[in-house]
């Protein structure tokens with residue numbers, strides 16, 4: 013398992029990341045156009061559908077859901093109180109129900125929701141198959157589950173950083189987890205922000221539950237991890253390097269995104285901007301400032317080196 017693909021580590025990772033998440037980090041990697049394109053697969057076609065958003069974080073995906081579903085019908089669940097506090101403060105999410113809890117052990121009855129959505133959370137779950145089996149269990153027959161997550165990078169540096177940080181599954185793994193959980197009519201779409209050139213960056217995958225009851229997925233009887241595990245000496249010894257190394261590897265994705273945007277900007281100057289204009293997101297003020305500062309810093313470094 014990867015360094016931050018653990019419940020305790022993910023909890024502390026978001027204890028700090030939640031401060032920058034909405035304004036700086038998230039808009040580089042999970043954009044409005046990606047969210048809209050993915051949510052189409054969830055078939056949110058009636059405002060009275062009962063929807064659960066798992067790993068709802070600061071509520072960015074939930075904000076997309078409540079454009080189509082009445083907030084009173086939306087339940088959000090996340091293991092991080094720090095992320096959730098930010099979602100709770102958002103005007104458009106007033107009326108949603110907020111639960112602190114674990115994606116691998118949902119505090120909801122079987123056959124309860126019409127739709128299950130989870131965006132960008134599976135990569136932190138120690139047992140993704142268990143989380144997807146839970147998606148199946150809490151859905152009513154006829155219900156649809158949508159999972160959005162990253163795909164394993166193709167280039168060696170990206171793969172090394174991704175593998176050091178958290179779980180970036182292969183497309184086949186998503187397909188297999190959905191099939192083994194019991195879902196049918198499985199559909200998928202690739203999603204990516206405009207700074208990424210390759211097609212396979214992230215995937216939105218959806219499936220339908222046809223039979224009532226729990227998932228037939230073969231799972232070990234005992235869960236691998238609980239967030240509230242006792243803090244033994246070995247656990248603490250593992251926790252510190254995992255959190256530090258994982259966070260550092262994750263941090264490297266930010267300069268990669270900034271480089272991607274600069275590359276897109278320079279290509280644009282030479283008339284080689286990407287054709288898919290509908291997928292081009294708007295940058296936040298904080299991101300525009302950092303984009304402007306990076307070349308200035310590089311030039312300053314170069315000048316300092318030459319002089």
Ligand SMILES: C[S@@+](CC[C@H](N)C(=O)[O-])C[C@H]1O[C@@H](n2cnc3c(N)ncnc32)[C@H](O)[C@@H]1O
Pocket residue numbers: 019022023026038042066067068069070071072073074089090091092095113114115116130131132133136137
């Ligand atoms: C990248 S954020 C995604 C947030 C949100 N879905 C969005 O669209 O911006 C991942 C979220 O998953 C949550 N998470 C990680 N592991 C979890 C688990 N086992 N159970 C519930 N939430 C979890 C984290 O706390 C974090 O808020």
